[in-house]
Amino acid sequence: xxxxENYNSVSTRLRAAYEQGKSAGSAKTEPVLxxxxxTHPASxxxxxxxxGVRIFGxxxxxxxxxxxxxxxxxxxxxxxxxxxxxxxx
Numbered sequence: 001x002x003x004x005e006n007y008n009s010v011s012t013r014l015r016a017a018y019e020q021g022k023s024a025g026s027a028k029t030e031p032v033l034x035x036x037x038x039t040h041p042a043s044x045x046x047x048x049x050x051x052g053v054r055i056f057g058x059x060x061x062x063x064x065x066x067x068x069x070x071x072x073x074x075x076x077x078x079x080x081x082x083x084x085x086x087x088x089x
Contacts, residue, residue, distance in 0.1 A: 004051045034078055042067050
């Protein structure tokens with residue numbers, strides 16, 4: 001399964017779960033799907049970006065900084081997981 005097919009599959013299942021919860025009265029806010037890009041090369045992120053994905057999550061500051069420099073500037077980045085004390089600066 002390609003990255004785009006996988007993303008679309010997860011997105012479809014998330015949307016269906018949200019709609020089901022909304023019908024039952026338990027879903028209050030619409031979920032946001034964040035494509036986790038850790039350990040993936042910038043070329044993979046670019047594929048998803050070209051398919052319309054704009055929100056990505058990264059767990060290593062160094063990787064995020066490297067990718068942010070070469071990828072489109074309108075990507076919304078999220079740092080996921082714990083930030084190590086030595087990376088705060």
